[in-house]
Amino acid sequence: MIRPKRLGMTLAHRAAILLYIAFALFPLYWLVKVSVTPNDLLYSEGVKMWPSRATLDHFAFVLEHSDFPLFFRNSMIVSVSTAFIVTLLSSIGGYALSRFTFRGKFWIVGLMLLTQMFPLVMLIAPIFKMLSPLGLTNSLSGLVLVYVAFNVPFATFLMQSFFDGIPKDLEEAAMIDGATRFMAFRQIILPLTLPGMAATLGFVFTAAWSELLFALMLISGVDASTFPVGLLSFVSKFSVDFGQMMAAGVLALIPACIFFLLIQRYLVQGLTAGAVKG
Amino acid sequence: MASIDITDVRKAYGSTKILHGVDLTIQDGEFVVLVGPSGCGKSTLLRMIAGLEDISSGEIRIGGRVVNDLDPKDRDIAMVFQSYALYPHMTVADNMSYSLRLRKTAKEKIAAAISGAATKLSLTPLMERRPKALSGGQRQRVAMGRAIVRSPKAFLFDEPLSNLDARLREHMRGEIKKLHQDLGATSIYVTHDQIEAMTLADRIVAMNAGLVQQVGSPLDLYDRPANLFVAGFMGSPAMNMFEGTYRNANGGTVELAQGVVVPLAGPAPTADGTKVTLGIRPEHVLVGKTGLEGIQALISLVEPTGFGTILHASAFGEDVKAFSLERGVAVRGDTVSVSFPVDRIHLFDTATGSRIG
Incomplete structure (x- = not known):
């Protein structure tokens, strides 16, 4: 009662x-x-x-008569590559920050924090200047490179906190059981960090998926446009085609939703329960 | 199985010295307990033997081979952690077979080894469970099982029972002792619990502040503590200690506060007038009716333990603890006489802390 x-x-x-x-x-x-x-x-x-x-006319128009499918494909390539590269790098980096003491660690962490302090707008001109002679403007790989660079520091801190949450005893036990440090990392620690990696993957994917500023500045042609830039093409000088724009927006939500559906089971925490006294 | 030799092993983190030179030889098949208060360096020493900490200087040999620069995986030792450190994403069976799988042992051999260990530790019905579905005692047994499946050269235990409740701890203590008697494996066991040390050890290594204080059999340490630290650490309730001055006259006596003079069994090998500390265990203090020979004391506190009674008595400005198996010896406020049998008295040099005689 x-x-x-x-x-x-x-x-x-x-x-x-x-x-x-x-x-x-x-x-x-x-x-x-x-x-x-x-x-x-x-x-x-x-x-x-x-x-x-x-x-559903707007949807039909967007899919059949606009460049949206191309934007969509570009965004997919950029976001998925960024998410995977960042997660890989930040897992390795985060593990090192969590487990090892090494010379210069303090300064490396400090520098990584520093990169998070500048408003991105300030950096657009120098980045454009650097990428241009390398032929990386107006290219998807250039965009991936920039996204990776800006997402790695935060993702590394995120992963570090996940590794910090896993008791050191576990890999020590594995090393005594006969594993090398790398084997202990791969067989014991990595499976337990899957929720963290899924979170990082999701976080970076969404960040890259919806990034507009760099995409707008570094990409000028339709061929390499990502979908946020493409959305702007529905805004013309004299009118905004809201119906088509929103239809494109709805379509753009779908991959993000599918992505989170796929990783949500890892996002659920609790995998480490029972490792040590609980 | 193997012996372990530790020669002048030191450990420092930067300028902080943790171990100041430890020498110890552990015989093949021996059960040695490292005991001491937290921060005394016992766990660090164990982790150095395991290969989880670097050795700043000195040498550790396992089975005659210097292991200073060997990775933990190449030392062929097994360790049971205080936190158990079970792999949470593996079943009990997988946890136990992990080390054998890493060594590419044949499947049939693995199955035989883990079923043998499971039987020994009564884990058979739990083999397909994950660690989180186990109770504390069961997790502890899995951790033990993981250690015994591959018959290593030595077992290392890092406070394995600290996370269990009192009853279970007592039970597992017995299990560990039985297991050692069965396997006869060289074992090093770290604990801060002196009862665990007393009950389990063939030999106890008492440590304090990065130094070995005394090595010996449990009863050796209890009956003839080498210094004030060991005397105070071993035994519960702790030994009574009173500061005084040694006098050679009358066959050797100690002058305590307020003019109380305690006779000794004989002259002690120290100079007349030396500042000494007289130690006597509570169970050796005799409590009797007033008027008898002894020191007058006032009972200030009575603690019944069921098993016996701890009496606190105020005498010569000190708190004298006495332990009696009998009940109703005295109640609070009683005036009694306490006396210290001469053959039960320990004498220590107050300045150096070492035992006299």
């Missing part, structure tokens, strides 16, 4: 969560709503929660 007071508290608690979720998801809902609203109803119906007539 739940006492009325506790029931009231529980209800209030749930209502607060519900309110927050509604608030957070409302823009998403609006995105979907506009993407299925026919152009003739967009301005004529006023503010309505759902159009009187829904259509």
Whole structure:
């Protein structure tokens, strides 16, 4: 039997969560709503929660008559490569920061922190100047390179904190059992860090997927445009084609959703429970 | 199985010295317990034997071979950690077979080894479970099983029972002792618990502040502690210690505070007037009715343990602890007489801390 007071508290608690979720998801809902609203109803119906007539025309147009599939492919290549390269580098780096003491560690960490302090806008000109003679502007690999460089420091700190959470005893036990340090890392520590790696992967993927500033500045041709840059092409000098833009936005959400569905099982923590006294 | 020789082993982290030169020889098949308060360097020494810490100077040999620069995996030792350090993503069977799989042992041999260990430790019904589905005692047994499957040269135990509750600790203590009697393996066991040290060890190495204080059989350390540290560390309730002055007159006596004079069994090999510390274990203090020969004391606290009674008595400005197996010897506020049997008295030089005689 739940006492009325506790029931009231529980209800209030749930209502607060519900309110927050509604608030957070409302823009998403609006995105979907506009993407299925026919152009003739967009301005004529006023503010309505759902159009009187829904259509998939915008989606069809975006997929068949725009460069969106190309942008989409470019974004995929850039984001997936960035996510995997960053996760690999930050896992190795994070492990080193977590487990080893070495000369210059303090300064390396300091420098890594320093890279996080500048507003990116300040760095665009010098980066453009550097990449241009190397032929890396207007190319996907140039973009990947820049994204990796800017994501590695933060991801390394993230991974370091995951490694810090795994008791040192485990790899010591493995080394006494007959493993080299690298084998202990690969067979014992890495499987336990999967949630951390999934989180890093997801974090970097989304960051690269939605990055606009560098993509806009470093890429000028349609061939190498990523999808955030492509979205801007729906804004012309005289009008904004909201319906198509939102349809493209909805489509762009799909890979991010699929990606998180794939890694969500690793995001759930608790894999290390039972390793040491718990 | 192998012997372990430790020669002048030192450890320093930068300018902080942890071990100041340890010499120790552990015989093949011996069970040696390193005991001491936390921070005394016992765990560091064990980890140096395991190869988990570098040796700053000195030499460690396992089975005659110098292992200073060998990786842990090449030393052929097994270790049980305080935290158990079970691999959480592996089943009990996989945890136990990991070392054998790394050595590419044949499948049939692995199966035989782990089923043998499982039987010995009654783990057979748990073999497919993950560590998180086990209780503390079961995890402890898996950690032991992981150590015994591959018959290493030596077993190292780093406070393996500290995380268990009192009852289970007592039980596992017995299991470890039995296991050692079965396997006859060279074992080094680190603990801060002097009961564990007393019950398990063939030989105890008492350590303090990075130095070995005394090496000997458990009863040796208990009956003839080499210095004040060992005297105070071994035994519970702890030994009574009173500072005084040694007098050669009357066949050797110690003058304590307030003019109390305690006779000794005979003259001690030290100069008249030396500042000494007189030690006597609580169970050796005799408590009797007033009027009898002895020192007048006032009972200030009575602690019944069920097994016996700990009496605290105030005499000559000190707190004298006495342990009696009998109940109802005295109640708080009683005036009693306490006396120290001459053959039970330990004498230490207060300045150096070492035993006299």
